Amino acid sequence: MNTLALTNNTMTLPTSKDPSAANSKDQAVDIQAIVEELKHATQPVGVPFLDDPKFYTRDVDVFYNQAKQAIFGVDLDIGKNEVIAMIGPSGCGKSTFLRCLNRMNDTIDGCKVTGQLLLDGEDIYAKEQDPVLLRARVGMVFQKPNPFPKSIYDNVAYGPRIHGLTANRSELDDIVEDSLKKAGLFNEVKDRLQAPGTGLSGGQQQRLCIARAIAVSPEVILMDEPTSALDPIATATIEELIDELRQSFTICIVTHSMQQAARISQRTAYFHLGYLVEVNKTNTVFTNPQHRLTENYITGRFG
Amino acid sequence: MNTSIILLLLLVLAAFSYFFGRKRALAVSNGNRGVNKLHSLPGYYGHLVVVWCLLPSLIALMLWSFFSPTFISQNVISSLPTEIQSTDTTNVNLFMNRVESMAKAGVIDETAEPAQQEAARRYIELQHNSNIIKAVLVFALAGLGIFWAFRKIAPNFRARNQVEKVIVGLMILCASIAIVTTLGIVLSVLFESLRFFQAVPITEFLFGTHWSPQTAIRNDQVGGSGSFGAIPLFAGTLLISVIALAIAVPVGLMSAIYLSEYASKRVRAWVKPALEVLAGIPTVVYGFFAALTVAPFIRTLGESIGLTVASESALAAGLVMGVMIIPFMSSLSDDVINAVPQAMRDGSYGMGATRSETIKQVILPAALPGIVGAFLLAASRAIGETMIVVMAAGLSANLTANPLEAVTTVTVQIVTLLTGDQEFDSPKTLAAFALGLTLFVLTLILNILALRIVRKYREQYE
Numbered sequence: 001m002n003t004l005a006l007t008n009n010t011m012t013l014p015t016s017k018d019p020s021a022a023n024s025k026d027q028a029v030d031i032q033a034i035v036e037e038l039k040h041a042t043q044p045v046g047v048p049f050l051d052d053p054k055f056y057t058r059d060v061d062v063f064y065n066q067a068k069q070a071i072f073g074v075d076l077d078i079g080k081n082e083v084i085a086m087i088g089p090s091g092c093g094k095s096t097f098l099r100c101l102n103r104m105n106d107t108i109d110g111c112k113v114t115g116q117l118l119l120d121g122e123d124i125y126a127k128e129q130d131p132v133l134l135r136a137r138v139g140m141v142f143q144k145p146n147p148f149p150k151s152i153y154d155n156v157a158y159g160p161r162i163h164g165l166t167a168n169r170s171e172l173d174d175i176v177e178d179s180l181k182k183a184g185l186f187n188e189v190k191d192r193l194q195a196p197g198t199g200l201s202g203g204q205q206q207r208l209c210i211a212r213a214i215a216v217s218p219e220v221i222l223m224d225e226p227t228s229a230l231d232p233i234a235t236a237t238i239e240e241l242i243d244e245l246r247q248s249f250t251i252c253i254v255t256h257s258m259q260q261a262a263r264i265s266q267r268t269a270y271f272h273l274g275y276l277v278e279v280n281k282t283n284t285v286f287t288n289p290q291h292r293l294t295e296n297y298i299t300g301r302f303g
Numbered sequence: 304m305n306t307s308i309i310l311l312l313l314l315v316l317a318a319f320s321y322f323f324g325r326k327r328a329l330a331v332s333n334g335n336r337g338v339n340k341l342h343s344l345p346g347y348y349g350h351l352v353v354v355w356c357l358l359p360s361l362i363a364l365m366l367w368s369f370f371s372p373t374f375i376s377q378n379v380i381s382s383l384p385t386e387i388q389s390t391d392t393t394n395v396n397l398f399m400n401r402v403e404s405m406a407k408a409g410v411i412d413e414t415a416e417p418a419q420q421e422a423a424r425r426y427i428e429l430q431h432n433s434n435i436i437k438a439v440l441v442f443a444l445a446g447l448g449i450f451w452a453f454r455k456i457a458p459n460f461r462a463r464n465q466v467e468k469v470i471v472g473l474m475i476l477c478a479s480i481a482i483v484t485t486l487g488i489v490l491s492v493l494f495e496s497l498r499f500f501q502a503v504p505i506t507e508f509l510f511g512t513h514w515s516p517q518t519a520i521r522n523d524q525v526g527g528s529g530s531f532g533a534i535p536l537f538a539g540t541l542l543i544s545v546i547a548l549a550i551a552v553p554v555g556l557m558s559a560i561y562l563s564e565y566a567s568k569r570v571r572a573w574v575k576p577a578l579e580v581l582a583g584i585p586t587v588v589y590g591f592f593a594a595l596t597v598a599p600f601i602r603t604l605g606e607s608i609g610l611t612v613a614s615e616s617a618l619a620a621g622l623v624m625g626v627m628i629i630p631f632m633s634s635l636s637d638d639v640i641n642a643v644p645q646a647m648r649d650g651s652y653g654m655g656a657t658r659s660e661t662i663k664q665v666i667l668p669a670a671l672p673g674i675v676g677a678f679l680l681a682a683s684r685a686i687g688e689t690m691i692v693v694m695a696a697g698l699s700a701n702l703t704a705n706p707l708e709a710v711t712t713v714t715v716q717i718v719t720l721l722t723g724d725q726e727f728d729s730p731k732t733l734a735a736f737a738l739g740l741t742l743f744v745l746t747l748i749l750n751i752l753a754l755r756i757v758r759k760y761r762e763q764y765e
Contacts, residue, residue: 102653104649104652104653107648107649107652109567109568132655132656132657133655134655135654135655136654137655139653139655140649140653141653142646142649142650142653144646146644146646146650147650148647148650148651148664148665149647149668149669150668158654158656158664159655162654162655162656162657162660162664209650212650212654213653213654216654216655
């Protein structure tokens with residue numbers, strides 16, 4: 001993929017003799033001014049809004065323990081059946097924003113979310129909205145593979161069982177097999193479905209978690225750095241899987257690897273210090289970033 | 304010079320030898336204090352000198368203090384006039400008791416027999432000599448140790464490794480104290496029990512259903528012939544423990560789940576210490592609470608609905624004991640539930656599971672080993688508890704499953720068998736050891752079973 005080649009080149013650090021690069025380097029020193037600027041910006045640079053989005057979010061603020069604000073006025077639309085990558089330095093609020101989308105932040109004490117978050121036009125923070133039902137529609141895969149200490153079969157069957165999706169055992173068997181196949185794990189584990197899920201390798205565990213998430217047929221899958229604990233081969237398997245899953249699900253993925261974002265996503269959102277700075281087609285973000293913060297980040301100029 | 308002064312001086316010597324050792328290490332390295340010149344940090348050389356100073360001398364001190372009294376008294380006995388030596392051992396022992404008590408007091412009683420006075424003088428003299436030899440020996444060894452360690456200090460001498468070996472040895476010693484104590488207890492109980500089983504057949508003890516340990520001590524005394532069927536005692540123990548656990552396990556587990564999963568931080572900060580206060584109440588207090596408040600209450604309540612309730616009942620004891628062990632169950636379970644990784648909860652919530660589904664299907668299975676551990680601890684507290692039962696459940700060994708009657712337990716019987724004036728070779732007294740042994744074996748079996756269950760059903764995370 002040409003974008004990958006490009007990011008690889010630009011990753012080789014700021015010895016570029018390009019005058020515009022030197023120019024942006026000088027400006028990068030004055031973060032305070034840029035933050036001021038971000039505060040007053042009404043919307044992110046690029047193309048944050050879509051027609052008929054899956055998720056529609058406006059002015060999202062998140063506070064931890066009242067005093068600490070984690071994200072500031074994020075406006076973003078997420079389209080149907082697209083893979084959107086969220087990138088940015090550590091602590092920039094991308095994971096926090098991701099966890100807003102299925103109300104996982106509810107489980108954190110003192111976390112408060114304000115603003116408008118709509119899923120298919122439905123307010124997900126409305127009083128009558130049940131987070132349990134929401135999370136069945138918006139599944140999640142975590143950074144560290146976290147299979148339950150149960151058998152492989154029971155791990156995948158967990159969701160269908162708690163939501164009462166099946167009438168009998170054979171239907172459940174079908175769902176388990178189907179989900180494992182979609183996650184590309186079935187052939188490896190079909191002879192040992194009753195073996196504990198924690199006995200699998202890291203990459204297999206993460207695919208098991210993906211199978212577990214898709215077993216309840218969600219509409220959206222949120223992935224919080226799903227490959228950061230895996231080796232490159234397991235990462236490649238999961239990236240292929242994400243590309244296939246795009247046919248049936250909307251996928252939001254937080255990643256620290258810009259190559260990964262470039263490889264698998266259609267759109268990319270760049271977060272910085274709790275602000276959503278720039279959203280655009282992945283190609284555009286990596287070849288022609290509009291905002292100088294984005295440029296600094298993707299060229300590796302931020303330490 | 305007595306032992307405590309010797310010890311004090313040794314410690315002072317050790318403190319000095321640390322500094323000398325350290326200084327010497329710095330000196331032999333010729334001021335080359337760099338990493339490559341001296342193998343270990345200078346402090347290790349100091350510590351090594353301390354070890355050499357203390358270890359041999361302390362061992363010598365211990366051995367000498369342990370054996371010298373025996374040697375001295377043997378020496379004194381052999382110097383006694385032959386007419387005393389030729390009498391039987393009881394007489395010699397009585398004679399020596401008097402001699403030793405005079406020697407300990409350091410004053411010769413003028414009213415004592417001349418032979419005793421003579422022996423006491425000899426005793427005192429020997430003791431004096433022994434103390435001098437002890438002091439000289441100990442300090443000589445300490446000095447030799449310091450000298451030896453000093454000689455060994457060289458830049459490439461591996462002091463750290465040796466000091467660490469000594470510390471490991473010390474830790475092994477500490478760990479073995481617990482094991483040796485357990486072994487000692489088991490053996491002493493075992494041998495006394497064997498003596499009991501010579502008097503009473505083991506089958507009668509284990510399968511007899513009548514417990515009445517009163518035996519006549521003298522031939523002319525009127526007393527029971529003694530019957531040692533332990534079944535009623537174990538049945539009573541079982542009954543009371545089951546009642547107690549039936550209270551403590553559900554209440555404790557539920558409160559643990561509430562505290563760890565539902566309670567806000569503020570509530571938890573108040574409730575958990577409050578629950579743990581329960582564990583700090585002395586069992587005697589629980590005992591009179593059971594006997595004076597709960598038992599009469601149960602009795603009135605039972606009678607008002609037409610039941611006959613004994614004034615001391617298994618129910619009263621069991622209820623109060625149950626309350627007593629709630630904190631064990633709740634506090635330990637709370638800890639293990641909190642130890643289940645947050646990732647498990649996130650995974651479950653992320654699937655759209657509710658809190659109760661998460662608790663039942665993910666958290667409790669993962670925490671099972673710890674919860675069984677808490678249960679076992681609670682059970683062994685219930686089985687071993689004595690005070691509450693003595694006060695609230697009575698002493699009569701009824702074989703019954705009715706919790707409204709008075710029962711007694713193994714531990715209570717052990718207490719009653721061993722309190723007061725006893726003859727230590729009658730079956731009545733020895734029965735206590737047999738009961739103790741059986742109780743020990745039963746709890747051991749319980750532990751092994753529980754371990755098996757845990758191994759089979761646990762769901763291991765990571």
